[in-house]
Amino acid sequence: MESVTIKDIAKALNLSTSTVSRAIRGSYEISETTKKLVLDYVKKVNYRPNPIALSLKENKSRSIGIIVPEIANNFFSNAINGAEEIAQERGYRVMIFQTRESAEKEHACLQHVLDRKLDGVLMSLSGNTKDYSFLETMLKEEFPMVFFDRVPHTLKANKVVADNFQGAFDATEHLIKMGRKRIGHITSPPVLSITKERLAGYKAALDKHNMEYNPNLVKYMEFDYSIITNTIKQLIHDENPDALFTASDRLALSCYGAIKSLKVEIPKQIAVVGFTNLKVADLLNPPMTTVKQPAFELGAEAVNILIDNIEGKKKEQSYRKLELPTQLIIRESSDNEAI
Amino acid sequence: MESVTIKDIAKALNLSTSTVSRAIRGSYEISETTKKLVLDYVKKVNYRPNPIALSLKENKSRSIGIIVPEIANNFFSNAINGAEEIAQERGYRVMIFQTRESAEKEHACLQHVLDRKLDGVLMSLSGNTKDYSFLETMLKEEFPMVFFDRVPHTLKANKVVADNFQGAFDATEHLIKMGRKRIGHITSPPVLSITKERLAGYKAALDKHNMEYNPNLVKYMEFDYSIITNTIKQLIHDENPDALFTASDRLALSCYGAIKSLKVEIPKQIAVVGFTNLKVADLLNPPMTTVKQPAFELGAEAVNILIDNIEGKKKEQSYRKLELPTQLIIRESSDNEAI
DNA sequence: TTGTATGCGTTATCAA
């Protein structure tokens, strides 16, 4: 796949490379006739500027990176879709990276973003990232960066998140109003911002309704499937919860699986509420009550802020934190009618 | 984020850039002492070679592209995971692109792959790609390329697919053995290879059991959700099928939705069999019988062939077609016990 | 063993 270069064009047209370049870039310091001559030829041979050469020269790429823990996850892939759509509109390419929940891989991805001279990065932290020092350095050097969903709570940076507190609050309060007394909370690793915020919402709802917070009812989960199911079973066995509020789609599905395998009935014995935007929530057995997150919008808003940042539209080092509303969608898995 | 270059190192160490370059690349034509000197300094300042400069010089990137119709699709994201894992093992980076089922976007992605000097590309065709001429050109120019899942059936090329014929045959025969008489087939656009192969399997099973093929029971679907549900409802109304075999996870979920909204019971009135590897199939109401595709393995095998190709291990222009087995997983949605 | 010079594709600067 040999590609035509400016040099080829110059040779063919008996011009210098600079003239050709000028014609292509639409510089005004050039005669209309030459310009037309070049442009016609360009079209004819389907010349395409070499983005690698441009990147080398300009030290930028008109591309942004998106780093997520896992693309085989509807929330993240939808967020990516939102981001990509806006990025494209605004003339940027997108490079997608996944960390598979590994802090090392995350670091490698960031390095790659820098090495490839990407203009900025959108990221959601891995479940094992404890050390923010590299992120801090990048922020200090003013590398354009926006965090979404799983954000580093101790760092000053642009952040776009769902209203995790309110979402968790609504879900928990709903369960309380449905008469549930022992509400378990299955959640993500404690380092993540979403974990803390959702736990806070859960606690606040309990508190409002004068229910005691019982730490035994809260389980933090790593990303190992086999352990997850067993832990949930153990929790059900030990603590006899009458409801489970989970902090993610993945976990909610694991709950369904664990509960089913115990021959326990949803919602009769245990109600389940997820935190997700899974398309299938409605088709599960029973249909799952869930806190809907605006994944697409999250990605879209985040990339808008990022590109504003890249293009210097930020107001002198002020960081934006955007919080998008969640929505509780009530279905049978938490519905007392079904009891 | 200013990065250290070879020139910086040379200056700091009072050496020439070529010496530094040689030390880093481990050339042997260099004294051990200088080598150590350079390498130590390299480590100290955390020098990282500029991949852009390398790409410009070498006209390759040690990166491959993966073009899929949609990443928010479990089958494709799992295939990507398989591909990425192997690619990384073999020292290649992966760039992910999605076409959103648009032939134009697909062409743009391919152009980008070429412009960015990626070393090869793994691709699954969009549902609207009718014109293979560009692909043909790329193949003729021997650009390393492997198709997977949705492959161009008229083109000589490397292909990795699931055994779609057998999978569809097994699914249909299973329904027949369960006593179903009017088996509908909801499938993807007719241009796709998977559509043709799965239809052939469906027909072959009917034929084997002396059942007449009725074209009215087959519906080809584009990628517009709203229409899909209505068409399925219409089919049920017009043709009164007692089973639906769908050619994808997405379509199977739409069937569930449509059937539910008609207050028809699965599998009592209509059995459903999907073609998918959806994790949730087991948790649906009722659990869904499905033809499992080895998505991860598909991606992994495809990338292996691709990299063999890139590294010149291919046997003089012979194309490989790999067909991976599928597996029918029987659950309640097609089970007569439940009737 | 080390250094110098060149080129990859492009644009900016300066000269003509």
Add this chain to the structure above:
DNA sequence: TTGATAACGCATACAA
């Protein structure tokens, strides 16, 4: 208005 040249970071052919 056009052309020659340098530079971006790197590897390498060639010279020393």
